[in-house]
Amino acid sequence: MDRFRDLSRRLRREQTLAEAxxxxxxxxxxxxxxxxxxxxPIAGYIVDFVCIDAKLIVEVDGATHGSASxxxxxxxxxxxxxxxxxxxxxxQNEDVRTNLAGVLDAIWMELHHRATL
Known part of the structure; x- marks a missing residue:
């Protein structure tokens, strides 16, 4: 658990511009x-953003997420x-950078959908 806590703190300090x-x-x-x-940290991973109550995780992906591996x-x-x-x-990082309102709308729609489940 300490490993995840320390890594989480480091990732918060070193966040990307899109994450910020x-x-x-x-x-x-x-x-x-x-x-x-x-x-x-959740299930052995460190997620970018999570709304625990809605059980919604938002991952912000950059260019490195395009390779097959x-x-x-x-x-x-x-x-x-x-x-x-x-x-x-x-x-995508680029969507957060150029269309934050659209990203927030998509998150809002998913939160609303999850509230009706």
Whole structure:
């Protein structure tokens, strides 16, 4: 557990610009009444953002997530997290940078959908 806590802290300090931008939009209940955590350990992984109550994970993917090995790794990670009852939503760094409102709309729609389940 200490390993995950230390890594989570390091990832929070070294967040990407897209992660920082999205965090500013969803932190401290700024996104409706939903509480998000960032760089949070779940099931042996550290997820970028999670709303525990809605069981929604938002992963911000950069260019490194395009190789065949990374796609396979991300698929395995998604399956493992979904097996824990979470929905994993993936957004691209570029989308956060150029269309933050669209990304936030997509997150809002998923939160609303999950509230009706």
């Amino acid at each position: 931008r999205l965090w500013q939009a969803v932190r401290a209940h700024r996104f409706g009444s939903r509480k998000f955590r960032r760089q949070h 990374e796609v396979a790794r991300d698929s395995r990670r998604t399956r493992d997290l979904e097996a824990c009852g979470f929905m994993v939503m993936r957004v």
